[in-house]
Every structure is written in C-alpha cells, then in structure tokens.
Amino acid sequence: MIDTAAFLADLDTLRKIGEYKTGVHRPTFSPQDMESRHWLAARMAEVGLEPTIDGIGNVFGRHTGPGPHVLAGSHIESQNYAGWLDGALGVISALALARAGLPVDVCAYCDEEWHFGAGFIGSRSLIGRLSEEEIDASVGTFTGQPLREALEQAGLAGKPRIVIDPARYKGAFEMHIEQGTQLENAGLRVGVVTGIVGIRNYVIEVEGKQDHTGGTTMAERKDALVGAMRILHAIDMEFPRVCGERSVWTAGKLVLDPNAPHIIPGHATINFSFRDIDNAVMDRMAAALERIVQEHNRRDRCPATLQLTARSEPALSDPAMLAALTSAAGELAPGAWQAMPSGAIHDSQHLARVMPVAMLFTPSIGGISHHWTEDTKREDLELGMRVLHEGVSRFLAA
Template identity: 60%
Template sequence: MQVDTDRFLADLKRLREFGAFKTGVHRPTYSPVDMEARHWFLSRLREEGLEAEMDGIGNILGRSPKPGPHLLSGSHLESQNEAGWLDGALGCVAALHLAASGLPVDVAVFADEEGHYGSFIGSRSFTGLLEETEIDRLANKYHDKPLRDALREAGLEGRPRLRAEPGRYRGFLEMHIEQGRQLEKRDLGIGVVTGIVAIWQWRIVIEGQQNHAGTTTMDERRDAGMAAVRLLAAIDSEFPRHCAERTVWTAGRIALSPGAPSIIPGRAEILFQYRDVDIDVLRRLEEVLRRCVTESNRRERTVATLEALSLSTPAVSDPAFQDALEAAAEALAPGKSLRMPSGAGHDAQYLARVMPAAMLFVPSINGISHHWTEDTKDEDLALGMRVLAEGARRILAA
C-alpha cells in the first residue's frame, strides 16, 4: 500500500479551482460549477480504475474492482456560499487516494450535505432515508428553486438513486477538517472522532401586547421583547449547571414583531438549539429548557410556548474503528492525536445507521470554517491522509 501525498494535495488544489472565491470556493449544490466539479471527480475515479457513476440525486459512487470486503469512504463536494475549500472536498479526495493506494475502498460523494435544498439528502438517499415525496416538496432555501427543477437542469432527472449494497462494506470512514481549535491549541495533528453530536432545535414564541412605546407605562407593559431577553438570560444561567464538557447552545435567531423602535413588541420568536453527543445530556437539557419556559410564564405578563423543531440522534463512532485510527496515528505521529467529538453534523452520522462508521479530523487554522479563509497546513493534510490510509489498512486486516 502506497499513498502518494503529493498527488493527493495536487488533486485537492485542482478541485479548489472549481468555483474559486478569494482563497475559498463558492460551489452551491447543483450549480453549473458544482456539476463541473462532480464530472471532473468522476473522471478521476475512472482514471484510478474504479467503476464510477452519478445517480439521480447527484451522488457519485466509485466501486473498487478488488475482491473481498470493502470500506466505503467519502464526503461531499458542494460548499456553503462563499466558504472554504476543504470542507467536504477533503473527505472526497482522501477517499479517492485510499482507493488509489491499492486498498479495496469504494468512494462516495454525497449530494447537498450543506443543505441548500434539504437535510443531508445525498447520504439519506444512499441509506434509504429519503422518500420521493420529500424530493417533491424540497426547494432551495436561498432562492426557492424546487429540487425537481434543479435536478432536471443538472441533467439528473430520471436517473435511479443508488443505495448502499448490503454486505459489501466493513464500514465507512470520513476525513474532515476539525472546524474548531481543539487540535491547533494543543499542537496536535489528528483527531479521532468519538461521535457526532445531535442537534436539538426549538422554537420559542412569546406573546405579549403590541403598544405605544411612549405612552404605555412600564408597569402596564406586556413586552415580548424584554421577556425574551430575560428568558434567554435564565437559560444561559441554568444550562451550565446541567451540561457536559462539550455541550454548546445558541439562540441563532431572535425576531421581534413588529420590529419598530417606537412600538413595544407584541411577539417574539426565538430559534434556539443545543448540541451534545450524549442523549442523556440532551434530555436533561430539555427538562431545564421546559422549566425555564414555565418559570417565565409564572413571572412575566407574557405567554411563552415551546415547540420542538428537530430532535436528532447522536451518532457514536465504532469503537474498533476508533482504536484502529488511534493506533495508526500513534504509529505515524506518536503523541499527536486526540479522541474528540464532532460538534458539527456530517454524512457519517447517516452512514452510521447502516454500517460501522468513524471519522478522522485534521486541524483547522484558527478554527475557521464555512468562510473563505478556511485553511489547513499541507503537512497536516498529508499526515491525515497517511493516518487515514494506515487506519483503513488495519480495519480491513482485522
């Protein structure tokens, strides 16, 4: 088994040219430049001797002709808008070079992990979790183009959708940038991912009374905006008492209605989420959140209601795969690895539902991702490629 890290880096940098934006890329799902990148990747798979095809949702599968048990590896090629050059692309090119090294690895590129049209529609399609009725109703969140129209314009209409072949795979591996600073702060080169967090998303609506901001006295007000501020402050005070070490929470959107400076808000809407890899922590925080809402309703002149928008399930990495990746890291870079959870979602969390799965992280410079300044040192990328290949070899030999 030989991994050519120079060719690996060259392919990564060639892919960077598709949709180049400043030092990153702008490659939205099913856009002309995204499809150009997909067709280039198809040609590279075929150059390495894989049987490659693109299906009706835009997924690409390159099948290795080698006999025996196989691994599946990959990620996604599209990007967030005006974002980084490595997110997704790194995992695809790493998978290509696992196969090029001589290992029995199938290469997968999953469409729209970044969610321009839906939630992980490529990996969910491949694992049998995407229905035709959902495809019918999905549309682009930026410009409302129906998914069916985008598939037709991309030349994908009418093609069958690929599914994971039962019994073919030992499991799935995905290489990715960390998108955080834990590795960089510790001067480490490899993160062995213990699991992928679940995201629990909530809508909090607070109903008060819209009124004149100048003539309504403070003791007469039913101010939904101030009630929202106090509720979020209470949540932020209580969560640290019940969370885990790597739990995070965010009030990503606070909308006041009618939103005028001289009108007391009659309504507030908050989109709130928290993330953790432990289902017990997630459930505990739900209890805390509900108590905070109940206490708000007891204290305030407003009425708050809580609605669950999505309660996903954490994906735990396969323990034997973690051990293989850690052993590979210790063999190639002693003392330079860390076991850590992923705070972001990845295609691997859906593959983990149908086969053993694991991920490997490499450092992100300054922890930046989803921005055109996203970057990783060449030597860290090359080390990650070597560790991934050695880990894959150990998994296949087990």
C-alpha cells in the first residue's frame, strides 16, 4: 500500500527549505537548493535506495533489488520566488513509490528550470547528451555566473556524472502539477498525459533607422518598433487559421535599441515561440511565419529577418504506460480524470529520447504556477499519488 501520509509529510518538509511566503525560492546550486539535495539523498537512504549526488547536481537513488525497473522523478530546484509543488511533486511521489517497495530508481534531475545554459542539464547529462564543452560555455541565466564556478561553489566540481543504461528500465514516470486550468475548469482531479508538446523558438530582427522623435517627420521614419508590432499583429491574425486545437504562441521578449523615450528605435529583436503536440501542425505554423516575414519585407520600410534558434520534438507517451495509468485512473478516479497533452515541457521529454515515458497531472488551483501562490488541494495530491502507484504497479506486472 502507498503511504500517502508520509508522502504529504515529505512534501511539507521539503517546502520549508528555501521557504518564501507560501512558496519557495531554491534557484539551482543556491545554498537552499543544495540543502534540499542533501536532504533528499538522506530520505532516499531511509527507504533503501543507494543515493548519489553526481557532478552535475542530479540526486540519484538506485534500487538495489531485482527488476524489471522503472525510473521516476522530476526536479527540486525552483523558479525564482515560485511555487512549492512544481517539480517537487514528481520527486517526492517517486520517493513514495520506492518506500512502497516498488523497483524504482528515483532521480531529482538538476536544473529543469533553466537557471544555467540551455536548461535541463541534469536529465540531458543522465542520458549522455551534455558535453563538457557545453558545461564550459554555460552561464547563469540571471546571474551570468559560469556553470563551472557554480558547480565548484556547490561542492560538485570533480565528481563524476552518472549516465544511465536505458536497458535497465521498462520506462520513466513523472507526476507533475498541471500548471494550467484544464482540469480545474472541467471539475476533474487527474490528468493522464498523452504527450509533451514540441517547441520551436525563433528570433525575429527588425531593422529600422535610429533618429530624433521631434525632428523626424512621420513620412521619413523607419521605426523598428512599429515594424515589429506589424509582424506580431500579422501572426495573431494568421496563426488561428493554421494552428491546432491546443497550439500556443508567445512573443516572450522584445528588445529595442536604443530603448529611450525620445529616440526612434533603430532595431527591434523579438523572441518568438510556438508549441504543439503535432509536428505537422507546427510545420504549418512555421510556414505561415515565414510567409508573414516575407510579406512584411515586401511591404514595410523596416526589413526583418527570421532565424530558428531552437527546436524540441514532441514526446508522445508510451502506449503501455499510458494504458496502465488510464486503467488506474478509471478505477480510482471514475469520472474525475481525462487524457490530455502537456503544454509545458519537462525532463521526461529528454528521457523519451532513450526510453518510454509517461506522465500524470494533478490540478493546479487557479492554473497558477511559477509563482509563490501555486497550490493543489491535498486530497488531489493524495489521489494522484494513489493513481500513480497503481499505474506503475500495473505496468511493472504486465
């Protein structure tokens, strides 16, 4: 039987490390983050796992008994001044599976929250997809601190990095808060994740002419900001015609040069991305974006360039793992669950490169995440834990 009381108690204890209002502040490799990693390693030992904190910060608890094995976990660092469940739920639920006696290796994958470099350094390192050269080149997203320096300050420099053998595992499970409103709005308590969306990231550069706001007539102006606004307006007009049901797109960052109140912007940089679970849909959106920029350049006095800067592929849940979670949800949460894609990206997306994966969602109150008010009802946490335990048990027995 799964011990949901111990599961909740561990969550409550972990949230005290780096506590901030009702959330936590545990940026990667901060003193609070490292305290939480050592705390987790001690809990792993208590439930019979062999714990290791490796050279990139992964906290790995190895099951010492016979298989077949599964891998389970998530991350325990947080966004800045953020929520107490994002990531932590997946790690503590994995610990609960091990406490219940299942043949589970538990891992807290380091830096899912992108505090350093290209993010996901823990899960990518674990599957052998993080080079020493990338570590050398990586710096803090918010601090600019070199990753090597941060590893040394955290006491991790020189430690070996664990690389797993995918053949050890039937699959990898991850429980997570939804970070959206789909479950809550539908009055549901469990989400069985069908897959994790892919993402395509772009940089759009708009070239204008820097000039004086008073002395330059409107007819003479080449305002890069106005050009950027026209492109973004065209995207919002065209994308609904080509997107999928759950597609999303975001202009997350707009940088003007110079960014001054009495100077016409001479240059604008837009960081733009879109997400969907279907590559064919994203191909349509990519083609539409290229047409928009091409048409802009035909008409506008401020030319634009478009560059694809990063691309991650959708990761579909393994059918057998999905079936096990679905049958468990149907039995333990009848009429209170649904199948759904994940609009956020997770470590499981990287693990899917080498092994089958599946995820389970619990509702987020108000859909809030990446903020200290993030929360989930305790009864929903317990139900999700029971469904995960039953689903993993059925998958291992199949």
